[in-house]
Amino acid sequence: WNTQYSNLFLSCCCFSARAAHTYHMLGVLNYWWALLLAQFCPFCTVFYARQCTDMRLRLGGVEDGLATNCACAFCCTCCTVAQEAEALDLSTGWGRQATTGLGQPLVQPAQ
Numbered sequence: 464w465n466t467q468y469s470n471l472f473l474s475c476c477c478f479s480a481r482a483a484h485t486y487h488m489l490g491v492l493n494y495w496w497a498l499l500l501a502q503f504c505p506f507c508t509v510f511y512a513r514q515c516t517d518m519r520l521r522l523g524g525v526e527d528g529l530a531t532n533c534a535c536a537f538c539c540t541c542c543t544v545a546q547e548a549e550a551l552d553l554s555t556g557w558g559r560q561a562t563t564g565l566g567q568p569l570v571q572p573a574q
Contacts, residue, residue, distance in 0.1 A: 510536035
């Protein structure tokens with residue numbers, strides 16, 4: 464695992480806020496709606512983001528099947544959110560500018 468400790472900590476302790484930030488930055492959901500949905504129905508929110516949007520493609524991944532998305536949402540929720548957050552950070556160069564020398568972010572923030 465190459466996930467930053469901050470992403471791991473936030474995904475385990477502040478799951479709703481970390482997921483909402485990722486979904487907002489990718490234009491999947493508005494931050495406040497994502498925060499509320501993740502707080503009251505976390506598994507459904509993660510499943511929706513993985514299964515019903517192009518989020519994984521925008522993060523440089525591949526689409527997974529229904530069974531995989533269900534397993535990730537219901538069995539590995541915190542790890543899934545941490546990996547999505549890490550992929551977002553890597554694609555935007557957040558926290559790594561000094562070492563990677565990235566120019567423009569690959570993912571532009573949603574308006």
